[in-house]
Amino acid sequence: METLKALFFLLPLALSLILLNFNTPCEATEAVTKSPISTPTRAPTRVPTRAPTRVPTRTPTGAATRAPTGAATTAPHVDLITTACKRSVFKALCLNTLRSDTKSSKADLKGLAAIAIQNTVAVATNTSNHITVLLNATPTKNNLLNATSTRKNLGHPNAKATTTPGAADPFTHRCLSGCSKDYANVINQLNGSLAALGAGKYNDANLALSAAMATVELCEEGFSSQPGHFSVLKDINSKFNQLCSNALAITTHLAGSSV
Template sequence: MNPISSLVFVLLLTVFPTQIFCQNLIAQACGYTSYKPLCLSTLQSDSEAKSAKDLLTIAKVALKHAGTKAQAVNAEVKKQQGSATDEGLKQALSDCAENYGDAIDQIQSSTSALGSKKYNDVNTWVSAAMNDADSCNQGFEDQSVKSPITSSSTTFSQLCSNVLAITNHL
């Protein structure tokens, strides 16, 4: 490296050390996941993640986004319930609302466990939330109706998977 390049590099490190470190921390965390593009877009858009100093904070932010998505899916399910006319769809949506209600509770339990650094409990609760999402999806198949929430439900499961991958490296 020539002297001018070295000087520019050192200046960048002194001017932007936090930003460089945090972006590297996000990239490191997302490198553990199966859904890296989703992980990167989620964490890079979050100010708390962008200023994180450790992987635990990154895990907390990832879990927060999974919880937010669970609440959004649950709201979407309840909205769909109000307009459903097909009996099979009504039943599947009713079951799904219950499943996502449980998933929200489990994500909240995961958040408490993460705060207490009980990582095995986090994994248990997040896995249970993912199972609830799977049960919701299965309910539509059992009723032989098309799920109106497939995309949202898939994103929720992927966010949960990312949480598990990051938590496993704490």
């Protein structure tokens, strides 16, 4: 009897131990099945997305955008003078006139046109003064020597004395009187051209320069109206017309580019 009681007491304990052994492998297998699922899902998603996005974007753009602009700004100003004289008939004189003026180094195309006109005004003023000297000279053969000396001072080193009558000749005197008035008009016309240029009225500047050239041509034609006489202002008038022509070429360029 005692033995049966002991068996009835131990039987539930044995059953509970058997049930406990069956439950633990399931929990272990659940632990094993969960660990491989959670670990591989994160690592591959972030690594390739960052490193390539920033490194290539800065260095090429900064280097590429600045180098060409610096190279463009270093173009020599002499190129603008060449452009200004490109349409001139007397290119060598145009280049020499602009390059010899210190203001040309900082001038734009409009400024170069003003410099060309100002040089023409200076020649016109010197010529007007030269005519006054000839008109006021004593009517003797010394007039020719005085005329030759003055022409050398105006930039004509090859000027030579001649036996052709100078201001002492009444006809030549009349021609010089007419030229004196002509050059007074020329100076006014050139100043009008400068004013029109400053106001941006390039066509008006062209008209004034053309009128100045026509006026000097009238002065020159006066000497040839009587056979046997020559113009004592021929070289000076020719130099003036060349300078005026160069200035007109630049203002014409400006007029064309402003259309």
